[in-house]
Every structure is written in C-alpha cells, then in structure tokens.
Ligand code: SF4
Ligand code: SF4
C-alpha cells in the first residue's frame with residue numbers, strides 16, 4: 001500500500017505543478033485594464049477662481065440622470081455651513097472654507113473622484129469591476145460588481161458610495177469623468193457649465209505645465225503646490241489653492257501609489273505560484289519522510 | 298478507540314436557547330434580503346465594513362484554524378497520538394468555513410453575483426485571493442469529510458421497499474469512493490494546509506490597502522505574517538475548548554492526556570507570534586501610541602496582555618496543562634485574543650477620513666452574527682449524532698462489543 005500511494009503522491013504533485021502554471025497565465029490575461037496613457041486627460045480645478053455657484057453640481061446630476069431639483073435652489077449658500085461629501089445622489093459637491101484674510105472672501109472647493117493614475121479602487125476590486133481607461137477616467141462596470149465594498153475601504157479619498165438602501169442591484173456610485181459624454185467628444189458636464197472657467201479640461205501633462213505657469217506668474221495668489229501632481233502616484237484631477245490643502249479637508253497623503261504595498265506583497269506570495277508550490281512540496285516531503293520512518297520502525 | 302455517532306437526546310435547555318437565537322436571526326435575515334443592507338445594519342459610506350466582515354469572516358476564518366493545524370500535526374507530522382481529535386477539528390473547520398461563506402453572502406450587496414469571483418479574476422486584488430482560497434479550501438474540507446460519510450454508511454445502506462434494489466449499488470459506490478479517496482487523500486490534506494496558509498495570511502494584507510485609515514498599532518507591513526502566526530496559535534486552543542465543551546455536554550470523559558500534549562505546542566507558538574508582534578512594534582516605533590490613553594491603546598493592551606501574554610505564560614505551566622478548568626481558561630483567553638485582534642484590525646482601528654460618527658453594530662447585525670454561531674453549534678451537535686466524529690471512551694465501546702456478541706446491540 002505504502003509503495004503505491006507514494007507513486008500516486010508524486011504523480012499528483014506533477015499534476016498540481018502543471019495546474020498552477022495554467023492558473024498563472026489565466027490570471028494574467030484577466031487582469032484589469034490599467035493603461036496609463038501619456039495623453040490621458042485631466043481637469044485643473046483653480047479654487048481661487050471658483051465662486052461656489054454650484055452649477056457644476058446641477059450639471060453633474062443632469063448628466064447622470066439623478067434628480068436635480070430647481071436650479072435656483074443651488075444659489076442657496078446655507079448648504080456651505082456643513083462640509084458635504086459626494087454620495088450616491090450627488091457625485092460632486094462644492095464646499096466652502098474661510099479665506100486667508102477678511103478681504104479675500106471664502107474659498108470654494110469642488111470635490112469628486114480624483115481619477116488616480118494608480119487607483120486603489122481598481123487594485124482592490126475583487127472582480128475587476130473598476131478600470132482605469134486610456135483617457136484617464138476610472139469607471140465602474142455594473143455587470144461585474146458583487147457589492148463587496150472593498151473599493152470604499154481602499155479609496156484614499158473616500159469617494160465611492162454604495163446604495164445601502166437597495167435590496168436588489170445596489171450600485172457603487174462615483175464621478176465617472178463623464179465617460180459617456182467624453183466618448184462623444186463633449187466636455188465633462190461640470191467643466192462645460194462652469195461660468196468662470198474654474199475648471200480646465202485638457203491633457204494632464206499640459207495642465208500640470210499650466211498650473212505651474214499660473215503659480216509662477218502669481219506667486220501671491222497661490223501656494224506652490226499642485227495637489228494631485230504627485231499624491232498617491234498622481235491623479236487626473238489637479239487642484240490649485242492659496243492656502244494649505246489640509247485646511248480644506250484634503251487628506252494628507254504621500255506620493256507612493258496607494259496599492260503599491262499590497263500588490264507587491266500579493267505578487268511576492270504568488271510569484272508564478274512558486275511559493276505555494278514550494279510549500280506544497282515541502283509539506284509533501286515532510287509527510288513522506290514521516291510515513292517512511294513509521295514503516296521502518 | 299474508534300469514533301462513533303454520539304447517542305444522547307438532542308434537546309437540552311441550551312439547545313432550546315440556541316434555537317430561539319437562530320429564529321431571531323432568521324427574522325433579521327428576512328429583513329436584510331427584502332429591505333437591503335441599509336435597513337438592518339449601521340453600515341454607510343464612512344464605514345463600509347462592520348462586524349459581518351470583522352467577526353463572521355475575519356475572526357471566523359482564524360477560529361476555524363483548528364482544522365488545518367490539527368490535520369498538519371496528525372497527518373503531515375504524523376503524530377498518531379492526536380488522531381482522535383482530527384475528526385472533531387475537521388468538522389468544526391468545515392462548519393466554520395461554511396458560515397464564513399454565509400457571512401460573506403449576507404454582506405455582499407449583490408450576493409447573487411458571488412460566482413463572478415470564480416470567473417472574473419483580478420489577480421491584483423487581495424480580496425480576490427482570499428475569496429478564491431476560501432472557496433477552494435471549503436471544497437477541500439468537504440472532500441476531507443467524505444470518508445466520514447462513507448464510514449457511516451458502508452454496510453449500512455438499508456432502504457426499504459422499492460428502493461431496496463439500490464442498496465447494493467449504493468454500497469458499492471460508497472466503497473469505491475472510500476477506496477479512491479484513501480489513495481489520494483494525502484493530496485487534499487497537503488492542499489488544505491497550503492490553502493490555509495495562503496488565505497490566513499492574505500486576510501492580514503486586506504487592510505493594508507486602507508492605509509492611514511487603519512490605526513498604526515494594527516497597520517503593519519508584516520500584518521500577513523502576524524495573521525498567519527496568530528491563526529496557527531489559535532488552532533489548538535480552539536480544539537481544546539471544543540473538546541472540553543462537547544465532552545461535558547455529552548457527558549463523556551475528556552481525554553486530558555491528548556489535550557495537554559496538544560497544549561504543549563501552544564506556548565511556543567504564541568511566543569513566536571508575540572515576538573513578531575513586539576518586534577514589529579519596536580521597529581516601527583508604534584509604542585508611542587500606547588502612551589496616550591484612548592480606545593485604540595486600551596484595546597491593544599487588552600488584546601495583547603489578556604489574549605497573548607497571560608495565556609502564553611499559562612500554557613508553559615505544567616499545572617495548567619493537566620488541569621481541565623485551567624487549560625480551558627487558557628484556551629479561552631487565546632481565542633479571545635485572536636477574536637479581539639481581528640475586531641481591532643477590521644473595526645476598532647478603522648477611522649474614515651471624514652468621520653462624522655462612530656460605527657457601532659446594529660441589533661440586526663449582532664442578531665445575525667449570534668444566530669450564525671448558534672446555528673453552527675446546533676449543526677455540530679446534529680452531525681456528531683449522525684456521523685462517527687467523536688471518539689468515545691473505551692468503556693462504552695467495550696460494553697458495546699460485549700452486548701454485540703450476545704446479539705443485544707447490533
Ligand atoms: S479617488 Fe478613489 S474612487 Fe477615485 S480613482 Fe482614486 S481610488 Fe478610485
Ligand atoms: S463593491 Fe463592486 S466595485 Fe467595489 S470592490 Fe466590490 S465588486 Fe468591486
């Protein structure tokens with residue numbers, strides 16, 4: 001018995017080896033789209049220009065078939081008394097912060113998904129429902145999502161929102177960089193409606209040059225920091241401001257892409273399925289030796 | 298000593314209480330599936346994960362580690378001495394993982410899409426790795442349990458009436474399954490251990506992606522190693538605890554010699570875990586967070602002192618190893634420590650960027666979590682009454698053979 005089972009033993013080991021090799025190719029093929037094209041688009045948000053008219057909130061809802069309410073209601077500035085976050089019914093919101101001094105007036109900051117270059121949500125999603133598109137957009141594929149909400153846990157900007165109130169087909173909602181509009185060559189709805197050109201749509205690298213040019217020309221108007229240029233490995237949306245971003249509720253983040261640590265750990269454990277296969281052989285060897293010593297006794 | 302089905306009355310006052318808890322959970326489960334996650338939980342966009350993930354899944358997986366640790370000890374390291382505890386540990390692991398799956402199912406917004414995980418692979422996702430390993434391991438556990446099923450029914454297939462023609466056929470089939478399985482079982486045993494090591498550690502990688510949202514006391518780059526080590530050290534205490542409780546509940550004598558030799562491994566295992574935990578703390582200098590008194594530091598001290606240091610000292614003490622109440626206490630402390638660690642890592646230490654409130658589980662969440670545990674215990678009780686899982690003390694067996702010889706008991 002012992003002999004035949006030992007032969008089986010090695011035969012099976014061979015089969016696993018082959019199986020593991022097969023698995024590897026399959027998982028590589030199905031990995032999520034993660035192209036970071038040099039020509040990817042972005043938006044430069046100049047918070048020193050924004051007047052807090054909230055037209056962008058209105059346009060966004062309209063573009064995404066969400067209930068908009070009356071456009072006059074958006075002139076109501078009492079909503080600024082509380083900090084608001086994007087949620088399933090408003091993919092972008094504008095907040096207000098006190099200005100640097102009495103004369104300069106309040107600062108308004110539009111908030112939405114940053115469309116990271118190395119998005120944590122894309123790395124996290126168990127089924128690859130999130131993807132970074134060539135034009136820079138990070139979008140969500142309804143047909144894949146299983147509603148695990150790991151994307152929300154992962155996002156370094158607390159952006160994706162989930163429809164907790166729905167029992168069936170709850171959605172993950174976040175700004176999709178107007179994926180449907182830009183495909184047709186239209187501007188993102190918010191950029192399109194903004195009356196003061198606080199939002200500039202363009203190629204990301206050009207926007208970065210433009211941002212630095214503005215800082216250089218008006219060093220009094222801006223602090224020397226383009227938020228999103230390097231944060232979490234870079235984002236498609238970029239911000240200019242005249243005071244520290246931390247005072248406007250931006251999270252303090254370092255320049256390493258958020259998914260860096262987990263992905264390298266993950267890949268170390270699964271490098272060509274070698275570590276698991278080695279562990280398997282090691283355990284197999286121990287088992288075999290122990291059986292053998294038993295027989296010899 | 299051979300395992301055999303336990304013959305005792307099913308209902309006891311405890312069983313009635315457990316049934317009530319299950320019924321309560323069923324009501325909440327109905328609400329969850331009809332009105333959605335928001336209706337029964339306190340989860341929101343600040344706190345996407347609550348106790349269903351922190352306790353049912355993360356702690357559930359860790360506490361089911363008795364399965365792979367005992368199977369490694371008995372089969373791979375070939376310690377015959379422990380054979381009697383393999384089946385109970387296997388059954389607990391099988392039930393434990395089944396309920397981990399159930400917990401996930403309740404927590405998923407689109408639970409009916411759960412099969413997507415098997416088709417749409419995202420090799421970069423830690424959660425995917427956990428998911429696919431847990432699914433695979435659950436399958437392995439069911440396969441490992443199959444011999445117990447064939448053991449129960451071989452030579453005992455006894456349909457009446459028209460079905461009686463099938464008896465010999467089913468019996469042959471069972472014997473065939475049994476024979477083929479015994480040849481390849483070593484493969485599944487090793488596979489089970491490998492899969493366990495993989496997902497036990499990957500569970501620790503999960504929260505690394507949350508970055509600064511997780512308190513530095515628990516946000517460690519070696520978190521996967523810590524999760525694996527703590528899972529390995531909680532495996533035997535789980536077996537000790539279950540063995541003592543089930544033998545008490547069935548009025549059997551517990552095998553203290555097996556349990557105390559099992560307990561001998563726990564001290565060193567906890568020591569290794571503690572060394573890495575403290576070493577990591579020293580390297581990253583996170584001990585500064587212990588100087589301020591807040592929820593995180595208090596929870597950390599409770600977790601490590603009560604759940605690791607004290608039981609470690611206890612397991613190194615011969616008096617504890619030979620005394621049933623003491624070894625039971627020590628085992629409970631280890632289990633408590635690992636449970637706390639998972640709750641701390643997934644829930645207590647998680648602070649949303651824009652927190653306007655603090656998460657506390659709702660009645661519905663608690664009810665369902667408790668209901669799962671209650672149902673798990675009930676199923677365990679049922680299954681050990683049907684299948685030969687628990688090895689019963691010698692006197693009973695001797696009695697049985699004596700009467701069997703006389704033809705009193707068949
Ligand atoms: S901000 Fe969050 S949701 Fe948006 S791309 Fe980055 S990680 Fe994803
Ligand atoms: S909730 Fe959906 S999109 Fe988010 S990680 Fe889970 S499956 Fe992916």
Ligand code: SF4
Nearest residue numbers: 050051053054056194
């Ligand atoms: S529309 Fe333009 S100016 Fe008005 S709130 Fe939005 S970004 Fe600011």
